[in-house]
Amino acid sequence: MKYSSLIFLVLIGFNIFIWYYVVSGAHDDLNIYFLDVGQGDSELVVLPDDIKVLIDGGPGKGVLFELSEVLPKTDKYIDLIVMTHAQLDHFGGLYDVVNRYKVGAFVTTGRDGESEAWNDFAKLLKEKEIPVILVGAGDVVKYKDSIFLVLSPNEEFLNNKEINESSLILKLESEGASALFTGDMGFETENFLVDSYDMDIDILKVPHHGSRFSSGLKFLAEAMPRISVIEVGSNNRFGHPTEAVLSRLKSVGSSIYRTDKNGTVHLEINDGIVSILAEK
């Protein structure tokens, strides 16, 4: 009899657990979260039907807390993790994500990092037996009406001596809107994009945390993003985002959101209509 109340409790919990899923159902809009992970990048894209794509993971464990705010508490599955390039402020947090979530597949360019930290992470990926998919310019990731186009790197950029220029560039087209995820790309990649593609987009993840060696006017004039989000830590030692970039973004009429000022920036997109829900 001593344990009857405990068993009862467990059964109640089990019931709530099941019914929660039955009742809540999946979203049918597109949600993009620019997570506040300090000085580093991490974006979570939740496609219609709750398909979760995490692009980069910031420098440390902060991403876990952000994810748990955004995803249901019991949701421990991420469909795709995309890593733009192997620098610590982009993959550091992925170490713990991979450790704690079940992951469908890991998507990246195939260029290895040079640090001891990267070796550690690569080892963990192998241990967890997560399928790794290497992509390059021209590849496509598709789910129903949503499509991720891989714009860069091609062979040349992949081996660029500057690792930032080897960043995986993704353009998302879904729910009548388009968003560009840019990693840490610089002018070189920007020019390549402008020359090779039709770059008109609605939402821009501002490249390289607003470094002055990115977000050139030539690129911005083509892209004309209506919403720009800068992922940056407050009082970082790099002086990101730079005044130069902020004024360039303003000059093309883009509204600017920053994770250091606005916290996590959440865009809810339904049939071309974007609602912006910033934390602060």
Next chain:
Amino acid sequence: MHLHDKAFYVALFFIIGVAAAGLGVNVWLTLFAATVASFVAIRSKIFVALFVGITFLGFFYFNFYTVAQNENFPVGEKIEFEGVVYSQPKHGLKSQELNVELEDPLKGTVRVYTEPLPRFQYGDRLKIAGTITESPSGRLNIVSFPRIERVGVAESRAVKKKLFELKDSMVQNLNSVLSPQHASLMSGLLFGERAEFSDEFEDAMQKSGTTHIVALSGYNVAIIGITLSTALSYFIKRKYAFYASLVAIPAFVVMTGAEASVVRAGIMGIIMLLAERQSRIYSFRNAVTLTAFIMLLFNPRLLVFDTGFQLSFAALLGIVYIYPLLKKRFKIEENEGVMGWKRNLFQTFSAQVAVAPIVLTSFGYFSPTALFSNVLILEFIPVTMLLGFMTATLGFISYGLSLVLGWVTSVFLGYEIFIINLFSLNWF
């Protein structure tokens, strides 16, 4: 005088000697005080001589230990050195914290802060290039973000390593089914792991006076010991359950990093077990003095310099000596079931009264809401720990079951976090 009285006084006077030396009291003054004290307690010349001798031994031992432990490394210079990670690294939110024991020609221990990746492990031998700076709080000296290279793994630490791995995989099981906030509180309750607490949450726990629930006190060890021995007695014979507990308790102490409070609880737990088995009377007075005596033999500096050691003993003394008075005065019944809140209230109060002087002098802070938050939380800690332990263990067998049970655990953890945050607010 009975043998157990002699043992008690020997331990007591040794502790007095250590305390005096630690506080920097003059040796003659100490011996004089010991003479007076022992004469008042026992009117026998031989014993007075014996106890004064023991006091001197304690005094001497403290100084001997301090000299033997002397550190030898340059402070404030850029140097390169090798060392071994001698305790489990703390993988915090923004950095990694390593305690490193220096190797020849240097001597001593330092704390190294470094990037979250790559992950270093217990027993790693590192080559470090950086500057050792003095700690502002007078604890371990610090090396901030140096260049580190892993040059190997120290041998002969296999058992400890295995225990740490077991704990890590249990924490990992919790992490993979609970949200990070819940998982970090649960790891705190079960293993005293606090690396992942955010600054805000640490602060909230301190303000609400609930830090002790994750500081692995005797309370946690007792719950784990009782749960474990109950569970074991279902599966194996009583005799074997006794031996299993004798192994499990030290294993747990080592696994959780052997902090003073856990060691204290572990030793007392074992004494209790032995007393029960030998059908001897369990004398609290003797058990507590003997425990302190043993711990001080290993490190006499604990008594004066380790706040955890002081808090642990003070709280225990409070509960054992003050609580019975309150119990009589307010006529509290044991085993009163749902109304256990009264017991929690008065036990918390007793412990609070006993630790208050130490908390005030060490932290300069005292939580006015501690009584209420503790009454509301403590009642649920045992069941939370039980559920958390089951969730972590189930994780080895079935992810699905662990996930479901984790959800039930989350209900309790959510409530506890709510109470902690509620009572950390400035109400005035």
